[in-house]
Amino acid sequence: MSSVNSASKFRVAIIGGGMGGLVLGLCLKKYALDVQFDIYESAAKLTEVGAGVLMSPRIWTIMQELELEEELVKVTGAVDRAGSDILFRKGDEAKVVDIVKLHQLHTFQRSVLQQILSEKLDAKDRIHFSKRLTSYSEPTSPTEPIILHFKDGTTATCDIVIGSDGIRSSVRRTMFAKLSDESERHGHIEDASRTRVMVEPIWSGHVTYRGLILASELSEDLRRFASTPQILCGKDRHVVLYPVSGGELVNIVSSVYTPGSGTVYDGPWVETTTSDKVAKLFEGFNPNAVALIKSLREPLGWALHTVPKLTTYIKGRSALIGDAAHAMVPYQGAGLGQAIEDGFVLAKILAHSSVTLTNVSEALRIYDDVRRPFSQNVQQGSEWNGMLYQLRRAGWEDISVEDSAAGRYPPELLSAFEKDVKAQMEWQYDPGASIKGDIAKVSGMLETLSAQ
Missing domain, CATH: 3.50.50.60 (FAD/NAD(P)-binding domain)
Structure with missing residues (x-):
């Protein structure tokens, strides 16, 4: 000491x-x-x-x-010191639906x-x-x-x-x-x-699967898709992806909700899983998102707990x-x-x-x-x-998984999503x-x- x-x-x-x-x-x-x-x-x-x-x-x-x-800008390879835009999209359909874009976020590899x-x-x-x-x-x-x-x-x-x-x-x-x-x-x-x-x-009811992908190992189309920081929203699940380390790596965070918040989680809080198991949870999502998940090597599954x-x-x-x-x-x-x-x-x-x-x-x-x-x-x-990204609020509560994936929902719900996410993120x-x-x-x- x-x-x-x-x-x-x-x-x-x-x-x-x-x-x-x-x-x-x-x-x-x-x-x-x-x-x-x-x-x-x-x-x-x-x-x-x-x-x-x-x-x-x-x-x-x-x-x-x-x-x-100066040092942080250097390690990110950022072109704009103000940071990157992040795009919110509906991602549980074959073709993504753009909803809203927010600005000025900086992304880093944690280590x-x-x-x-x-x-x-x-x-x-x-x-x-x-x-x-x-x-x-x-x-x-x-x-x-x-x-x-x-x-x-x-x-x-x-x-x-x-x-x-x-x-x-x-x-x-x-x-x-x-x-x-x-x-x-x-x-x-x-x-x-x-x-x-x-x-x-307290267990939150969410399990998140995280990992990094070498951009050099992706196809040109996937690299282009992953170069845009984005949140792909879907019924009871969503995917967050963005480049880090000057675009050399892609960070993937995919989350799944299971009713049971506040109960004791029956299993390890953190465990290694396989990309195939995670991809199966996202069947029906945008093909690019699923392909990125399948590119993960030994993703970590986290049972998210809160204080x-x-x-x-x-x-x-x-x-x-x-x-x-x-x-x-x-x-x-x-x-x-x-x-x-x-x-x-x-x-x-x-x-x-x-x-x-x-x-x-x-x-x-x-x-x-x-x-x-x-x-x-x-x-x-x-x-x-989390409820919004997984289409469990702002009028989305009664839309089924099947109807959401098929695009059978009132278009005004996208406007409700945009209004809600802007209000929630305004403080930042x-x-x-x-x-x-x-x-x-x-x-x-x-x-x-x-x-x-």
Whole structure:
């Protein structure tokens, strides 16, 4: 573990070295020079599971703030710095039906993005591997250190603990166990029960199959088709595809809905399957989409789980970010983006001159007040988008699989789809909803904190 820096106003322990943890560390390094941080990662090295990621204009603003734009543009081979268009199409017919186009999305291979973030962070002495947190102990005194307990029997101390440890977060488990215990001690048994169930993830009813394809292995027609970022919508299933790594690879995400959301998923959360099995689930879809699915080598099947709508992201000197706080279905391409926003906003708060060890709990309430409503709205919107992409809302509810595939539906339903998806995605593109506006709001709240 790193030694205590006497010049630091407090020490932050980031539990989890995934994307959210790396961005938080990078933001602290840039904006909070008087804050010491350490990252505790359960794996033996940094690994990132997944294929492609999307960035909206809100997140691109943060990449610009962190001086990453030039390098990110270079690795994507992007011609337009503003990003690519993404086309929404009805894809469960033999011939696709174009519905609406949205603008300014940046696409990346997930592992490449992680590599860039870790190189920019350049804090190898602050990342401690094979450290799986089991629990933490926070004393009642606001200045005594928090004790971190790891599975290997070791401990470490910090002043603030940030849970960036994913959907099965140990920080969330400890936090909500303590909240539940406190409710029980005060006789609030129903509140205690509601709080305790927030520990466990919930199955969304969706299974997603992901993978990457070498563009060079595709026919010319398929390469041309896959060069356009697009979402192919269909009854109870949809396909997302877009190029990454300058067009050398194509990212494929195909999702299937099964009624049963909120139940316990009977099977492994992640497993390797075959392209033929996945293609069979998409029989009747556009032939190009099916051909791309068949080109996948050992796609991974993910049973998508989410985190319940939490009553808080904080307790005392602990806070949750990313999937630990608001794991969501990926149907706004916003899960990673929300983790980045969490880290950016939290770092700005911790860096503020008014925030000290004695009032940091109050400062974390500002983080919760700003980030929890916003991220939970995105979480809900992602669920709604999944219903829309799979033609289970906006008037499509009573259209059967057969009628949808045969084109037997009122044409005005396409207009309803367009209106709905624009409304759901507006927050990502609206200049009036910039992340800079959130930072201005936070700064104003911190000035009030300073005056207390």
